[in-house]
Amino acid sequence: MVQEFQAQESQLIVVLIFATIFLIIACLGVILFFFFSRKKVIEKEREKANLKVKHQQKVLQTSIAIQELERKRIAQDLHDDISSKLNIVSLTTNMLIEDDTIGQNQKESLEQILKITSTTLESSRKIAHDLLPPILEKFGLKAALEELFEDFSKNTTIDIQYNLEELQLTRNNQLHVFRIIQELVNNSLKHGKANEIVVFMEDKADGFKLRFQDNGIGFDTNKVNEKLGIGLQNINSRVKILKGTLAIESKIGSGSNFLIRCPYEA
Structure with missing residues (x-):
């Protein structure tokens, strides 16, 4: 009877040991599962963040490139269009000033126009130069x-x-x-x-x-x-x-x- 009881007790201990080992393995499996799952989530988030940074960088580069193209266009317009027209105004005003049939008051007005035109022309050149040296x-x-x-x-x-x-x-x-x-x-x-x-x-x-x-x-x-x-x-x-x-x-x-x-x- 005692031997039978000891045998049953030994079997119970073995079962408990295996059950404990199984639980430990199961817990480790769950822990590893959550660990690797979390790691994958973090990697995905990092990939998304890197893609976002790259996208922002591309947007930034495009924005600055467009800005420089616009500066170049404005500088060319100032040089080719506005400056050329101001030069024509300046030359025409000089010709009128040299005309002896024009009175003194008119000449003074023309000289004022010439002064304003020259100042505007210089400002236009400076702006164009700053935009694109x-x-x-x-x-x-x-x-x-x-x-x-x-x-x-x-x-x-x-x-x-x-x-x-x-x-x-x-x-x-x-x-x-x-x-x-x-x-x-x-x-x-x-x-x-x-x-x-x-x-x-x-x-x-x-x-x-x-x-x-x-x-x-x-x-x-x-x-x-x-x-x-x-x-x-x-x-x-x-x-x-x-x-x-x-x-x-x-x-x-x-x-x-x-x-x-x-x-x-x-």
């Missing part, structure tokens, strides 16, 4: 930036110190770098109230480095990171198109420092 197409980025800095120095009180090296970039990417620096200078003048700017553009074997510093009023970088203004949005967008990185250092009352690093395309 011809020197960039003819002589490249370095020459275009030197001309840009000279124009700012002549027409404002700002002092710009610079050291520029030639970069191995396509014309399109040179235009992006030109727009970035143009926007940075405008921001330093308009928002930063700076009167000194330093620009370093350095060519490296695998890319280039651009450092821009001013002595303006500075700003809170934490607030800027939360919400970028239109100017910084454009700068950041063009840096992304160049596949580069943008680092901003600034404190209120201590000026601003922008460091841009971009790789060269293989």
Whole structure:
């Protein structure tokens, strides 16, 4: 009787052991199932996020490309249409001024028209030049930036110190770098109230480095990171198109420092 009871007890222990092992295996299976399921969900979400970023990047590139085409069209219209008509007005006015049959009062009015026409023509040329600097197409980025800095120095009180090296970039990417620096200078003048700017553009074997510093009023970088203004949005967008990185250092009352690093395309 005792032996029979011990045999039944042994069988029960074996059953319990197997049942425990089965439960452990089942629990492990459930855990692994949820783990791999969650992993797949995360991978899918990551793929969606990457696709969203790529889509935003394409939209961004298209938007900036359209913007540059529109600038080019407006610049050509200003040069070919408006400037040519203003030149005709100027020449005609000069001819009328030289006419001896016209009275003094009429000549004074014509001279005023000529003065306004000349001023408008100069403004038209400057706008067209800012929209699409011809020197960039003819002589490249370095020459275009030197001309840009000279124009700012002549027409404002700002002092710009610079050291520029030639970069191995396509014309399109040179235009992006030109727009970035143009926007940075405008921001330093308009928002930063700076009167000194330093620009370093350095060519490296695998890319280039651009450092821009001013002595303006500075700003809170934490607030800027939360919400970028239109100017910084454009700068950041063009840096992304160049596949580069943008680092901003600034404190209120201590000026601003922008460091841009971009790789060269293989």
